[in-house]
Amino acid sequence: MHREINQKRMHSIRQMLLEMASGNFSQRIVRTEEDDELESLAVLINMVAEEMQETLFPKGYINTHHLQQSLNTLSFIVDENFIIHSTIPETYLVLNYDTTSLEGLEFVKILTDSSSQNFDRLLPTILLNEKVSTLSLCYLTSDQKEVLSLFSSISKISNENRFIIHSILADSTESDNNSEDVNSAFRQPKTRRDDARLMQQVYDYILSNLENPLPSLKELSKIFGTNEHKLKEAFKYFFNTSIYQFYNDERLKRVHLLIEQTNMPLKSIAYMNGFNTYPNFSKAFKKKYGYSPNDLKRDNDNL
Structure with a gap:
């Protein structure tokens, strides 16, 4: 039983380190009643995360x-x-x-x-x-x-x-303007600050899953515990673009680089970046760049 509890504590520590590695310094390890090396490590990691959060994100708010x-x-x-x-x-x-x-x-x-x-x-x-x-x-x-x-x-x-x-x-x-904006934005109502933190999580989730098809608005709202209307409107407010447009632009940038710099088949590139069919991929690519994927010169000589 004690070993199982320690494994859970180790899992919490490992999860916390992964969050910090991805740039999330707001999470904290839940303290226990134990007085051992694991607990000391948890306290130390929480202190480091708190310092990093204060250093990188003053007042804990990013004006996205x-x-x-x-x-x-x-x-x-x-x-x-x-x-x-x-x-x-x-x-x-x-x-x-x-x-x-x-x-x-x-x-x-x-x-x-x-x-x-x-x-x-x-x-x-x-x-x-x-x-x-x-x-x-x-x-x-x-x-x-x-x-x-x-x-x-x-x-x-x-x-x-x-x-x-x-x-x-x-x-x-x-940066100077950002500091001023952070201070003024932080004076907004708490609900708006909470929305900002939630939208930052949505933003990070999308960037971490560019290789997968984007979940529907309904599915995303369930993942983040909010409603569809709030998710749609808040993301537009903070990032000045729609969820789908942001997702599509970021994966097309990635696709463009892969086509230029690798000899991977175009269909493979399309599927590994969340496109369900090649025609849909080709159409989206041409709409953004003004030419088809086949027209892009590939740097195969240096591969």
């Missing part, structure tokens, strides 16, 4: 409506040693690198020291994960400025010893 208007996306294709094979044009602009200096570079070289150490520590878990690993990454520009990601995911490319790293981050030039 403001951030959505200044979001940047970084995407990388890396090999099994996490050497950068290719990236998207936005990466060079955001990180201030010339167009050839990133290829062949170790991915950890463009992270801050603390983020690099955290990445190395999580790497064994990332390599074992067959699905998507989520974590928080802090990038370093060529002129040594820090750029914190709001959300990052790492997923293995099917049948290849390569990975795709995808990060969403806010424009660092907006």
